[in-house]
Amino acid sequence: MRSVLSIKNIEKHSEETILFPAFSLTLEKGEIVAIHSNLNVRHALIHMFMRKTKLTHGEISILGQPISENKTVYPKQIAVSSYEEGLYDRLSIMDHFKFYEGLYGSNQKVDKILQLTHLYTIRHKRIKNLTDSQKKRINFARVLIQDPSFFIFEEPDLNVDVETRKVFLNITKYLQDNGKGILILTGNIESAIMIADHVYRLHDQGLQPYELAEERNQEEKEIDTDVSDNEESGFQFNKIPTKVNDKIVLFDPPEIDYIESSAGQSTIFIKGEAFQSMSTLNELEKRLIPFGFFRCHRSYIVNLQKVREVIPWTKNSYSLVLDDKPKSSIPLSKSKMVHLKEMLGLK
Known part of the structure; x- marks a missing residue:
C-alpha cells in the first residue's frame, strides 16, 4: 500500500542559516502527524508542498507521485489551510462555498460540510460580520470541499474559540474515517499532543520524535496500579494525568489554572484549554493542596498562584478572577471566603 x-x-537553508537539515517522514492513510517548529520552518515546508519553493534536495511524494515531476499533484491531492488566509468580506459564507465548489469541481455535499463546520445556521451571513473563529471554520470548509488525499493545517486551533476547536477535532475524525492523511504544522506543543497520533520537532538539528507522556487504553489499568505501588513505596508522583482521546497526558501542578466538576466528571483547565481528568475532585484536592490549591467551591479547585482578584458576586458569594489568558472567573462560596481570608491573614 502506498503511503499518503x-x-x-x-x-x-536560508542564506548561511540551516532551517532544517535533510529529513525523511512517511504518513499513512487515516494518520495524523504533527510537526512542532518555528514560523520560518512552517512557512518553508508549506512553500515546498505548494511548489513555491523548488526542492534542491530530496523529494516529496503524494500517493507515490513526486510533486516535482507531476504538477497536478498540487492542488488535486494536497490541500493547505494556512493560518493567515484571506476571504472576500462582501461575500456570504454560502457564496464562498459556491465559489470553492466551482473552483475545485467538487462533488462534496455542501450542506454536510456546513453542518460539520457549524456554519449552516449562519450560511447567509457576510464575511465582514463574522468572528475570527467563524472565518477560520470557512477555511476548514474550503479544504474539505477540495477533498484531496492529503491535508495540511497550519496552527488550526490558535486564537480560536472552544466551538472551533471542537469543530476541528470533529473534522480530523471525519478525515481519518475517510482514509485521509493529515499533517499539522504548529508552534504549540500542547495542541500537537492533543490532535496527532505522532508528534515531531523540526529545527536546525533535524526531525526528532517528541516523546508523548501517554499510554494506550489497554495500559491504563497498569498505570493506575503502578501509581498505587509507587505511593506505597514512598515515591511521590506529582504529575496530574489527563485523558486526551486515547492518550494520557501528564501535567505539572503549577501548570493548572483551576479544576471544575460537573456531573461527576472533573475537567482541568490550563491556559484556556480543557482536559478531562481521570480523578474525582476530592482525589485531586488531596493531591494538589500541597501545591497551593484551594477548594473555593464544592465544584471548583483553584490554583491560588493564578488568582488576581477577589470580587463580590452576590450577597452570599464571591468570584475569583484568574490571571490566565481568558481571565477566567470562578465562584467562591461565602464559607470558603472566610477560610481564604484566614489563609491570607485578613480579618
Missing part, C-alpha cells in the same frame, strides 16, 4: 505522504531527504 512520503518525504525523502528534503532540507532547507
Whole structure:
C-alpha cells in the first residue's frame, strides 16, 4: 500500500542559516502527524508542498507521485489551510462555498460540510460580520470541499474559540474515517499532543520524535496500579494525568489554572484549554493542596498562584478572577471566603 505522504531527504537553508537539515517522514492513510517548529520552518515546508519553493534536495511524494515531476499533484491531492488566509468580506459564507465548489469541481455535499463546520445556521451571513473563529471554520470548509488525499493545517486551533476547536477535532475524525492523511504544522506543543497520533520537532538539528507522556487504553489499568505501588513505596508522583482521546497526558501542578466538576466528571483547565481528568475532585484536592490549591467551591479547585482578584458576586458569594489568558472567573462560596481570608491573614 502506498503511503499518503512520503518525504525523502528534503532540507532547507536560508542564506548561511540551516532551517532544517535533510529529513525523511512517511504518513499513512487515516494518520495524523504533527510537526512542532518555528514560523520560518512552517512557512518553508508549506512553500515546498505548494511548489513555491523548488526542492534542491530530496523529494516529496503524494500517493507515490513526486510533486516535482507531476504538477497536478498540487492542488488535486494536497490541500493547505494556512493560518493567515484571506476571504472576500462582501461575500456570504454560502457564496464562498459556491465559489470553492466551482473552483475545485467538487462533488462534496455542501450542506454536510456546513453542518460539520457549524456554519449552516449562519450560511447567509457576510464575511465582514463574522468572528475570527467563524472565518477560520470557512477555511476548514474550503479544504474539505477540495477533498484531496492529503491535508495540511497550519496552527488550526490558535486564537480560536472552544466551538472551533471542537469543530476541528470533529473534522480530523471525519478525515481519518475517510482514509485521509493529515499533517499539522504548529508552534504549540500542547495542541500537537492533543490532535496527532505522532508528534515531531523540526529545527536546525533535524526531525526528532517528541516523546508523548501517554499510554494506550489497554495500559491504563497498569498505570493506575503502578501509581498505587509507587505511593506505597514512598515515591511521590506529582504529575496530574489527563485523558486526551486515547492518550494520557501528564501535567505539572503549577501548570493548572483551576479544576471544575460537573456531573461527576472533573475537567482541568490550563491556559484556556480543557482536559478531562481521570480523578474525582476530592482525589485531586488531596493531591494538589500541597501545591497551593484551594477548594473555593464544592465544584471548583483553584490554583491560588493564578488568582488576581477577589470580587463580590452576590450577597452570599464571591468570584475569583484568574490571571490566565481568558481571565477566567470562578465562584467562591461565602464559607470558603472566610477560610481564604484566614489563609491570607485578613480579618
